[in-house]
Amino acid sequence: MTLRALPIAFVGSFPDPLQTLDPPLPEIAFVGRSNVGKSSLLNALVGRKQIAKVSGTPGKTQLLNVFRLPTCYFLDLPGYGFAKSSKTAREGFRLLLEGVVGKRSSLSGAVWLLDARHPPSEDDRAIQELLASTGRPVLTVLTKADKLTRSEQAAALGARARELGMAADELMLTSSETGLGMVDLRESVLAAVAGAGRPSGADD
Numbered sequence: 001m002t003l004r005a006l007p008i009a010f011v012g013s014f015p016d017p018l019q020t021l022d023p024p025l026p027e028i029a030f031v032g033r034s035n036v037g038k039s040s041l042l043n044a045l046v047g048r049k050q051i052a053k054v055s056g057t058p059g060k061t062q063l064l065n066v067f068r069l070p071t072c073y074f075l076d077l078p079g080y081g082f083a084k085s086s087k088t089a090r091e092g093f094r095l096l097l098e099g100v101v102g103k104r105s106s107l108s109g110a111v112w113l114l115d116a117r118h119p120p121s122e123d124d125r126a127i128q129e130l131l132a133s134t135g136r137p138v139l140t141v142l143t144k145a146d147k148l149t150r151s152e153q154a155a156a157l158g159a160r161a162r163e164l165g166m167a168a169d170e171l172m173l174t175s176s177e178t179g180l181g182m183v184d185l186r187e188s189v190l191a192a193v194a195g196a197g198r199p200s201g202a203d204d
């Protein structure tokens with residue numbers, strides 16, 4: 001299933017995690033280990049086939065790739081934990097990711113992706129802490145659910161929730177292939193964007 005396409009434009013690829021964007025709008029980063037499906041999820045969320053570049057080879061996204069929607073920016077990032085990248089490349093990806101998550105004051109929130117089939121890695125744990133330390137909203141997404149049967153999906157949801165110390169209903173089970181979970185995720189992301197546009201502490 002493909003969602004109704006949202007208006008979206010590629011802004012650019014930047015090496016600097018603190019690259020300023022004009023006009024300023026809420027920013028949502030897609031964070032997760034290499035090959036987990038960040039670029040695919042971004043495409044599925046906006047209903048486009050390949051506005052963000054996807055590849056079966058881990059390490060495809062290497063810079064801060066920025067996409068502009070009417071009310072926000074989506075930031076597609078390199079993945080972490082790809083052992084086959086050179087040490088220099090890995091260090092570069094790490095600095096970019098840590099810069100965006102830890103130091104980018106204009107960042108509104110993140111979509112954090114984990115493969116539904118695998119327990120979180122040490123790198124995932126480290127990023128979980130970094131994300132939590134920023135106090136920004138994080139939507140935790142399990143990817144590639146189409147690779148599991150229905151009963152395996154339910155079991156994986158329970159297992160990942162236990163491992164992460166979260167409630168199962170805090171995790172969103174998704175597939176960029178089938179569109180599973182994409183309507184809910186789009187709604188949650190756009191709600192986070194709308195919330196980010198309000199002064200902090202605003203109440204209604």
Ligand SMILES: Nc1nc2c(ncn2[C@@H]2O[C@H](COP(=O)(O)OP(=O)(O)OP(=O)(O)O)[C@@H](O)[C@H]2O)c(=O)[nH]1
Nearest residue numbers: 034035036037038039040055056059060061079176
């Ligand atoms: N079956 C299935 N495959 C998927 C899904 N999402 C992504 N993939 C595949 O997983 C591979 C990696 O996808 P990407 O979207 O490039 O992953 P990424 O996290 O952006 O990877 P890097 O940019 O290298 O960090 C590609 O072969 C995709 O087709 C999914 O929901 N289901």
Ligand SMILES: [Mg+2]
Nearest residue numbers: 038039060061
């Ligand atoms: Mg990518």
